[in-house]
Amino acid sequence: MSISLNPYLIFDGNTKEAVHFYEKALGGKVIGIMTFGDMPADPNHPLTDDMKDRVMHAHLKVGDSDLMFSDTFPGMPYQPGDTVQIAIHPREEARAREIFAALEDGGQVVMSLQKTDWSPLYGIIKDKFGVTFQVNVPMEQPH
Missing domain, CATH: 3.30.720.100 (Signal recognition particle alu RNA binding heterodimer, srp9/1)
Structure with a gap:
């Protein structure tokens, strides 16, 4: 299915x-x-x-x-917050940096882009609308 x-x-x-x-x-x-x-x-x-x-x-x-x-x-209630986060997985670090910078416009960095155990480049950004994005470049998979 x-x-x-x-x-x-x-x-x-x-x-x-x-x-x-x-x-x-x-x-x-x-x-x-x-x-x-x-x-x-x-x-x-x-x-x-x-x-x-x-x-x-x-x-x-x-x-x-x-x-x-x-x-x-x-008239319906509206509560902004972190109930939904979007994970984005660009393959190239340069593209990850572009996306992060674009979302940072008017927003707030939660975690700067950095190397992690699971990613060569990972960061968290809350944009100007209150939506949180996780930008995660996938690790190279061994062939």
């Missing part, structure tokens, strides 16, 4: 900004962004202009992986 999993990140009204930030930082491609306003109107639940502009679902392709996003529906 095959199964696929992907991180789904929830924001509070700034999903569009986050999607485009990650598109640039991770070298991804936006597959689609759908707002609540793109859905057929429901006369029993009219949307304000602010609600219509919030993202219901966004999809970013990064390499062979998928990142998905949405905004909370206005």
